[in-house]
Structures are given as C-alpha cells and as structure tokens.
Amino acid sequence: MRIAFMGTPDFAVxxxxxxxxxxxxxxxxxxxPPRPAGRGQALRASPVQLAAEAMGLEVRSPLTLKRDAEARQAFAALDLDVAVVAAYGLILPTDMLAAPRLGCLNIHASLLPRWRGASPIQSSILAGDSESGVTIMQMEAGLDTGPMLLRASTPITGDTTATTLHDALSAMGARLIVQTLREMPGAVVQTEDGVTYAxxxxxxxxxxxWTRTAAEIDRQVRALTPWPGAFTTLDGVVVKIGEAKPAPFPDGVSAAQPGEALDDHLTIACGDGRALRLLRIQRPGRGMMDAGAFLRGQPLPAGARLGTH
Incomplete structure (x- = not known):
C-alpha cells in the first residue's frame, strides 16, 4: 500500500x-519538529525523524495541521491508500482523516475503550490493571473513539514498569499494524461500557x-519512572524513587507514621500498615543509584520522615 506514517517518539519507531x-x-x-533538549537546549530531532532519515524517507514536520491549509493540501496530494498514526502528537483535522482511500489507522497503546487519551501505559499500571495491550483503530474526530480493527493483550505483573510495558506494546503495535494492512479485518464499534480516560x-x-497503601505507591513508582518520576522529600530536598517493592514491617516494629523510616535500610511506612523498601534513589544533580550507595552518602536512620516538607 501507499502509506503516510505519522509518529514522533521511540514508541512509533x-x-x-x-x-x-x-x-x-x-x-x-x-x-x-526538532525540539530543544538537554542542558544546552540544542535542537534534537525526534526518534521517528532519525529513523526515517536513516531509511531515506521524506520527512515532513509541520508545526500545526489545523491552521496550515497548505500542509493539509500537501497531505491530500500524496494520493494515499492509508495513513498510519502512532503517538504523533498533533490532532488530524477531519479533511485529513478522510483523505486516504482507507482512512487513518491509529496504533493505540491500550485495550480500548479502556484508557482513551494521552497516558494509557502509565494509567494501566497505576490503576492496577491485570493486562494491557494494543488496539488498531480507525480514526475519527473523537478522542480514541473510532472502530477497532485488531487487538492483542499482554499481562501486567507486579514487576511491570512503564518502560517494560512501553517496549512490549511498541513491538506489539508494529506486528499488529502489518497484520491489519495485510488482512484488513472488519471493524468493531467501541461500546461506551468500560470507557476510561488517561x-x-x-x-x-x-x-x-505516604498515607496511601504500599501497593498503590509501588504502582506509582513503576508507572511513572522514568517520567515524570515518583518523588518525595528528605529534609526539604526532592529525591526521586526509581525502584521500590512492598515489604512487611521489620520484626519488633508494629506501628509508625506514614513516611517514617522503620530501619536503617530504607524501609518506609505506608498508610496501610505495610511498608515500601526503596531500592533505587536519585539526589538532585546526581544519577539514579542503588540504596546502598545512597545510604553511604546520606544515612536515613529509623524514625526519620520522608515527605514532610
């Protein structure tokens, strides 16, 4: 088929x-378009642009589509069979949705209609879902409301992070979009039952x-690393938590305030009478480090409190 591909981040590559x-x-x-990035704020091309250029493909980077009639006309002039969209980042006007012969297909990182919207990967982990997946969807004017052509799922376990789920769904989406274009399965209309928004x-x-349960905070850490990052404060300084796991209270400790260190090994009390063992932590201006390295530079004795400032 003759295709336009529309995507920006690593997920789409x-x-x-x-x-x-x-x-x-x-x-x-x-x-x-390339955006400022890093400490020097130099312009950095998107992962999709770098991949496309390496393959010798034409790259187009309009700042807007809604207000750029020339860009929309240029899209229509491509005489496409289909457009494939994967985390592009711009809303496609209705005339662009209708321009390709078979319309525009979206690779969406959730099992629609659950988790329509911007952060389906993180939201599925935060909510404690048992599975996630990819839906190939026919795009229409609504937010992820279009008919579904193909879906596949993968389990979410207690070890699943936003990074591991992102990578699994990225590979799954690549496989499914090729299968969809090969088979062109019949579309299934989304129901309104089970709709959630990310x-x-x-x-x-x-x-x-820290007044939330240990399981909830564990999911927060796994869902929001690397961005925006789960964080707390220690003596008024923000520290990021890169990895943690639920743990029981140490022997001999029966009660504590949420956020209180229960031992000298970064076991922190949560709001449900359970604790979280912090495994990887990042100080401002430093890289993420394991708990042992962190404690060598910043001891956190039993009784100290996190998140109080």
Missing amino acids: PALHALHDAGHEIAAVYTQ ARLTREDGRID
Missing part, C-alpha cells in the same frame, strides 16, 4: 521499520503521598 520491511510504499513520514501526566503526579 518499530512500526515504521515494520511497515518499511513489509514492502509498503511510505510516501512521507510526518513527525513533530489524562496527560504532569510532574505533580509523581509526588508520593
């Missing part, structure tokens, strides 16, 4: 490679509330 390897004609690749994440979503 395997799908671009898979479509190219499957022999589809990729007429153009649309991605977000809001766009902010830094504040990472703030740990």
Whole structure:
C-alpha cells in the first residue's frame, strides 16, 4: 500500500521499520519538529525523524495541521491508500482523516475503550490493571473513539514498569499494524461500557503521598519512572524513587507514621500498615543509584520522615 506514517517518539519507531520491511510504499513520514533538549537546549530531532532519515524517507514536520491549509493540501496530494498514526502528537483535522482511500489507522497503546487519551501505559499500571495491550483503530474526530480493527493483550505483573510495558506494546503495535494492512479485518464499534480516560501526566503526579497503601505507591513508582518520576522529600530536598517493592514491617516494629523510616535500610511506612523498601534513589544533580550507595552518602536512620516538607 501507499502509506503516510505519522509518529514522533521511540514508541512509533518499530512500526515504521515494520511497515518499511513489509514492502509498503511510505510516501512521507510526518513527525513533530526538532525540539530543544538537554542542558544546552540544542535542537534534537525526534526518534521517528532519525529513523526515517536513516531509511531515506521524506520527512515532513509541520508545526500545526489545523491552521496550515497548505500542509493539509500537501497531505491530500500524496494520493494515499492509508495513513498510519502512532503517538504523533498533533490532532488530524477531519479533511485529513478522510483523505486516504482507507482512512487513518491509529496504533493505540491500550485495550480500548479502556484508557482513551494521552497516558494509557502509565494509567494501566497505576490503576492496577491485570493486562494491557494494543488496539488498531480507525480514526475519527473523537478522542480514541473510532472502530477497532485488531487487538492483542499482554499481562501486567507486579514487576511491570512503564518502560517494560512501553517496549512490549511498541513491538506489539508494529506486528499488529502489518497484520491489519495485510488482512484488513472488519471493524468493531467501541461500546461506551468500560470507557476510561488517561489524562496527560504532569510532574505533580509523581509526588508520593505516604498515607496511601504500599501497593498503590509501588504502582506509582513503576508507572511513572522514568517520567515524570515518583518523588518525595528528605529534609526539604526532592529525591526521586526509581525502584521500590512492598515489604512487611521489620520484626519488633508494629506501628509508625506514614513516611517514617522503620530501619536503617530504607524501609518506609505506608498508610496501610505495610511498608515500601526503596531500592533505587536519585539526589538532585546526581544519577539514579542503588540504596546502598545512597545510604553511604546520606544515612536515613529509623524514625526519620520522608515527605514532610
């Protein structure tokens, strides 16, 4: 098929490679323009742009589509069979949705209609879902409301992180979009039963509330690492928690305040009478380090409190 591919982050790159390897004609690749990044704020091309350029594909990076009639006309002039969208980052106007012969297909990282919206991977872990997956969806004007063509699922376990789930769903999406274009299965209309929305994440979503249960905070750490990052405060200084695991109270300790260190090994009381053992921590201006290295530079004795400032 003659395709336009529209994506920006790492998540989308395997799908671009898979479509190219499957022999589809990729007429153009649309991605977000280079953005300032790093300490020097130098412009950095998106992962999709770098991958497309390495394959010798034409890259287009309009700042907007809604207000750029010329960009929309150029898209229509591609005479496409289909457009494939994966975490592109711009809303497609209705005239663009209708331009390809078979419309626009979205690789969405959830089992729709659960977790429509911006952060389906993180939201599924935060909510304690037992599974996640990818849905190939026919795009329409609503937010992830279109008919579904193909789905596949994968378990979420107590060890699943946003990173591991992202990578699994990225590979799954690449496989499913190739299968979808090969088979063109019949579309299934989404029901309104079970609809949930995954809001766009902010830094504040990472703030740990130690009055919550150990299981909830564990899911917060796993869901929000590496971004925006789960964090707390120690003596008024923000520290990020990169890895943790639920744990019982140490022997001889029966009660404590939420956020209180229960021993000298970073076992922290939570709000449900259980604790969380912190395994990887990051001080400001430093890299993420394991608990032993952290404690050598910053002892945290039993009775100290986290999150009090």
